[in-house]
Amino acid sequence: MRNLWIFLSRYNAFFFFIIFFTVGIILTIRNNVYQRSVTFSSTNEVVGTAYKRLNVIKRYLNLVQVNDSLAAENAALKTQLLAIASIDSTQITKIRDTISHQQYTLISAKVFKNSVTLTNNIITINKGIKDGIMKDMAVISPIRGVVGFVQNVSENFATIRPLLNQETAISVVLKKDNAFGSLVWGDDNFDYRKAQVKEIPNHYKVKVGDTIVTSGFGGFPKGIEVGRVTNTISTGDSFMTLEVALFNNFSTLQMVYVVKDKFAEEIKSIQPEVKNEQ
């Protein structure tokens, strides 16, 4: 013990240095946004590449589910195609230029890293600035349902703040009567299959089984089906909260579509302060 003490006091300059230096580094990383994002973000190239390797195995194991989902999507698209084919094109007299009015384009991306067990979950995908992904773009699930918003983008990767994150709020409406609400997750509810819709005015009659769709504000195209009402809770004031069973399953998410909104910049430029409701 005595020898240890002598050793410590003889080289005290060095030990003090280690202590103070560590404190300095911790301060740097904790309090500077840039340094923190470089250190901890999984958009970090090293971590991103590691997850890419790991994902090869995981993707193979999940092939069955992915096949099923792709088949389902195929079927849905074919149905749409049939509907279009049945239109008698000779009847149309007015030509509509659909390209220049197309507001949304979809970019498909693979999920590298996903979690559903944390209070603030983050998803990492394999597309980045190179592929045209930008911050705050909306992300939807290939079959049904919403995923979240793009949070961080690097050259080749991006992270998504999904609905399963306490900071995410998505503007939704009741499909049948357009009552507005805000879809959130994580308020005494950490089940990845459920979410809540807050601030629906009390005078709307909501039944169990009603469908919730996106409102079209803040990045998401209008009318994407989000989930089905399972329960209504009155909060005591003039608003009620709805419990919603989500259509998409976050735990088996393999592919996502990032929604590119042609007018996002323009809309943002005229409403600069709107932040909480994305």
Add this chain to the structure above:
Amino acid sequence: MNSRVVIINIFRWIVLLFIQIFLLRNMAFYNLSTPFIYVLFILVLPFSTPNLLLYIIAFITGLTLDTFYDTLGVHTTACVALAFVRILFISVSLNREAIDEPEPSLGNMGFRWFSLYAVLCIFAHHIVLFFLEAFKFTSITYTLGRALLSVVFTLFTVLLVEFIFHNRKSA
């Protein structure tokens, strides 16, 4: 350590940080070379300062700078590194018992010793500072270049200040 030394050092601290924050912060050559004159304060602290006190002073000085630069932690860490190099260099180059000067200034220690001492300390400080600021090794040549050019600039200002005060004392 008597009260006169304490007062002189507090005065020096205030003046150097004032100059650094309000004047030199706005000064740079093509964003490559920036002088950090405030390190002079830690350089010329008295020999008799205990190690722990020296680290605490360096830490607080860095923290103050960081508050004004909005880079919490960066200057703090750099100042701690500087304090470490200072202790190392003094213990290697001087015999502790034989020191009869109160503080390691240019006038007391001579040009050769002081310039070597200043170069090493400033170099350590700037390397830590610029690498923490960049926080990646991909643009290593640019960061290193900025650090080295800033060392030259800082050293120039440090020596300039030391020469001015040295002459005035002896006159």
